[in-house]
Structure formats: C-alpha cells, structure tokens
Amino acid sequence: MRYNFDNPVSRQGTSSVKYDRREEVFGKEDIIPMWVADMDFCPPPSVTEAIRNRAGHEILGYSVRRQEYYDSIIRWHRQRYNWDINPGSILFSPGVVPALNIATLAFTKPGDSIIVQPPVYFPFFTAVTDHGRRLATNRLMFSDGRYRFNNERLREECRNGAKMLFLSNPHNPVGRVWTRDELLGIAEICIEYGVIIISDEIHCDLVLTGHRHTPVATLSEEIAGSTITCVAPSKTFNLAGMATSSIIIDNSGLRTRFASLIDSLHITNGNIFGTEASIAAYSEGEEWLEQLIQYLEGNIDYVTGFCSENLPVIKPVRPEATYLLWLDCREMGMTGSELNNFFVNRAGLGLNEGSTFGEGGEGFMRMNLATPLSTVKKAMNQLLAAFRDT
Numbered sequence: 001m002r003y004n005f006d007n008p009v010s011r012q013g014t015s016s017v018k019y020d021r022r023e024e025v026f027g028k029e030d031i032i033p034m035w036v037a038d039m040d041f042c043p044p045p046s047v048t049e050a051i052r053n054r055a056g057h058e059i060l061g062y063s064v065r066r067q068e069y070y071d072s073i074i075r076w077h078r079q080r081y082n083w084d085i086n087p088g089s090i091l092f093s094p095g096v097v098p099a100l101n102i103a104t105l106a107f108t109k110p111g112d113s114i115i116v117q118p119p120v121y122f123p124f125f126t127a128v129t130d131h132g133r134r135l136a137t138n139r140l141m142f143s144d145g146r147y148r149f150n151n152e153r154l155r156e157e158c159r160n161g162a163k164m165l166f167l168s169n170p171h172n173p174v175g176r177v178w179t180r181d182e183l184l185g186i187a188e189i190c191i192e193y194g195v196i197i198i199s200d201e202i203h204c205d206l207v208l209t210g211h212r213h214t215p216v217a218t219l220s221e222e223i224a225g226s227t228i229t230c231v232a233p234s235k236t237f238n239l240a241g242m243a244t245s246s247i248i249i250d251n252s253g254l255r256t257r258f259a260s261l262i263d264s265l266h267i268t269n270g271n272i273f274g275t276e277a278s279i280a281a282y283s284e285g286e287e288w289l290e291q292l293i294q295y296l297e298g299n300i301d302y303v304t305g306f307c308s309e310n311l312p313v314i315k316p317v318r319p320e321a322t323y324l325l326w327l328d329c330r331e332m333g334m335t336g337s338e339l340n341n342f343f344v345n346r347a348g349l350g351l352n353e354g355s356t357f358g359e360g361g362e363g364f365m366r367m368n369l370a371t372p373l374s375t376v377k378k379a380m381n382q383l384l385a386a387f388r389d390t
C-alpha cells in the first residue's frame with residue numbers, strides 16, 4: 001500500500017498546540033508553524049481504524065491495558081533493535097516528560113546534580129530545576145558539522161557527585177544517532193560513578209537511512225541495571241495527543257521506587273484510545289513508517305539543497321534521525337531574539353529558537369519538516385524572499 005504524505009490537512013481549530021497557539025507564541029497567526037515536534041500527517045490508517053472501532057462501543061469507562069498492549073511493545077523493540085524487554089519491566093507513563101520529572105523525584109534529592117548535555121530538548125532543564133535539583137551542564141562538542149559527547153567533562157561532573165544523566169538518544173535537536181561506541185563510552189563512565197542514566201529514546205524509530213539506533217539498555221546487563229529507558233509511539237506515529245508512553249526499568253529496586261511514586265500520584269490509568277492506538281501502531285505501522293522516513297528524507301534533502309544553492313549563509317546540520325532540522329544560522333550574525341524576529345516577522349515562519357535548547361544553541365534555529373513538501377517549499381521561498389528584502 002502506498003501512503004500519501006503530500007496532502008495538506010488543515011489543523012487550525014483542532015486544539016492543536018502547533019497551530020492554535022501561534023498568536024500566543026509568535027504574536028501572529030499567519031505564519032507557517034514549524035516548531036512543536038508533531039507531524040502534519042495522519043497516522044497509519046490502522047491506528048485511526050482502531051480508535052474508531054473503540055469509539056464505536058461508546059462506553060468509555062475505566063480501562064486496563066491488556067496483554068496485547070505489552071506484547072506489541074516487546075515485539076516491536078525485539079524486531080527493530082534486538083532488544084528483549086522483560087515484560088515485567090514496562091511501566092506506563094502519560095508522557096516521557098512526566099517520566100523525566102518522576103525520575104528526578106524518585107532517584108535524587110533536593111540539591112543533587114543532574115547532568116544534561118545541551119543543546120538539548122528544553123524540558124530536560126526544567127525536569128531538574130523545577131524540583132530544586134542542580135543542573136550539571138556537559139555541553140556537546142561541535143566540529144566539522146558533527147556533534148560529539150564530551151567524555152572528559154562528563155567524568156568531571158560524575159566525579160563531582162552528579163546522581164543522574166538525562167540522555168537524548170537519538171538527540172533532539174542536533175539529530176545525532178549516538179553510535180554503540182559513543183554510548184558505551186558515556187555509560188561506562190556513569191557506571192563507574194554510580195550515576196543513573198535516563199535514556200529518552202522517544203525518537204528512536206525515526207532513524208534515517210544509514211544509521212542504527214542502539215538502546216542503551218542493550219549495551220550490557222550491568223548498564224541495563226542502571227538505565228531507565230523512555231519510549232513511546234507518539235513521535236513515530238504522530239500520536240502525542242494520546243498521552244501514552246512506556247518506561248522500561250530492568251533493575252527491580254529502581255523500578256519499585258519509580259512505580260511507587262507514579263502510582264501514588266494516580267496517573268497510570270492512561271486513556272482508552274491511547275491503548276488501542278499504541279497496539280495498532282506497533283502491530284501494523286511498520287510499512288507506513290518506512291514510507292514516512294523516505295518522505296522525511298526527501299524534505300530534508302530539499303531544504304539542504306535549497307540552502308546550499310540559495311541561502312549558503314544557513315547551514316543545516318545533516319540529521320541522522322528525526323524530522324527536526326538544526327539550522328546553523330550563526331553567519332547571519334544575529335542574536336537569538338533577532339533571528340527569531342527575522343524568521344517570524346520577515347519570513348512568516350514559526351521555528352524554535354536555538355538558545356531555548358541551552359548552551360551552544362545560540363545562532364541556531366530548529367525547523368520541523370514533518371509537513372507536506374509543498375509547505376516546505378513555500379516556507380523556503382518565504383525565507384529566501386525575506387533575505388532578498390534585507
């Protein structure tokens with residue numbers, strides 16, 4: 001079956017953060033929204049059908065997640081990543097961001113340090129600071145167009161007593177798919193100092209051609225024992241509104257601490273449609289996903305080619321995963337707010353401004369390319385016109 005990603009679908013007025021908060025966030029509504037990380041594509045038809053089928057029953061009382069829900073998660077990760085998840089280690093969370101916050105509360109004390117590696121998805125920072133914990137910053141190194149971990153600095157922070165590391169694997173916003181060796185390098189340092197690894201793998205299924213995702217928990221039994229992994233069908237199949245994700249914790253001591261906190265908050269009921277959507281996506285969504293990735297690669301190629309031909313002052317960092325393109329705009333010589341103003345008010349585009357991702361983000365913009373190619377083309381032409389007007 002061929003899936004169509006070309007059809008623009010109107011999302012305005014559907015309670016969409018990306019569309020319906022434009023006025024509030026950018027000060028105007030007539031911009032192309034290329035910010036929040038969700039897609040302008042319908043999910044696989046099997047997912048929509050599963051939701052419709054369940055809605056057809058009409059009674060929407062309290063629900064349980066049946067065995068098929070867990071089996072589909074286990075099968076998906078075994079087939080794609082050779083990861084044998086123990087059924088007993090899967091916990092439910094209404095989202096990955098809530099899970100990061102729960103991990104902070106469950107595994108650290110006020111005043112403890114938690115390591116983050118910016119530029120990185122900004123809720124990593126608030127999951128630390130909102131709870132009176134301290135940020136230990138290990139900025140990624142950037143050279144020759146490629147981001148790398150700074151293992152020396154990581155070791156220093158571990159030696160200084162950090163308790164936990166928030167890892168984005170693959171990394172939002174820089175698009176790296178960390179290699180097995182890179183992951184082993186940081187995991188071994190964490191193990192040496194007893195630092196717990198929270199591996200946010202929400203983007204793992206959106207790995208682009210030529211790259212391979214490695215779940216941190218597959219590196220070794222010892223590493224799995226101090227890793228908490230967050231996965232979800234939400235980015236992969238565009239189901240963020242379903243608020244359904246899984247937290248995988250092999251170590252029974254850590255799992256009990258996490259589970260008792262999340263249970264005490266009474267937030268594990270989940271929602272009935274999220275369960276059906278997750279089962280259908282993981283069981284029947286693979287072919288759709290393969291085609292989606294090809295489509296996203298086409299969009300990434302288009303923008304990369306467009307910049308090198310028409311806007312060489314903007315240098316996209318080639319992503320290895322995700323539909324988020326990290327644009328190096330430093331040659332434009334603008335501050336973050338000037339850049340944002342240029343994109344919003346001159347080009348009519350709503351992107352994420354780089355400095356919101358922390359140290360190393362200044363001078364960059366994050367562009368969401370999960371939208372029909374016709375919209376991407378329109379956006380790039382608006383950007384070019386804005387440059388010509390200056």
Ligand SMILES: Cc1ncc(COP(=O)(O)O)c(C=O)c1O
Pocket residue numbers: 037094095096097098121168172200202203232234240245
């Ligand atoms: C790295 C990363 N983690 C988590 C999330 C959001 O997770 P959730 O919606 O499940 O809270 C995002 C969304 O953009 C993300 O990029």
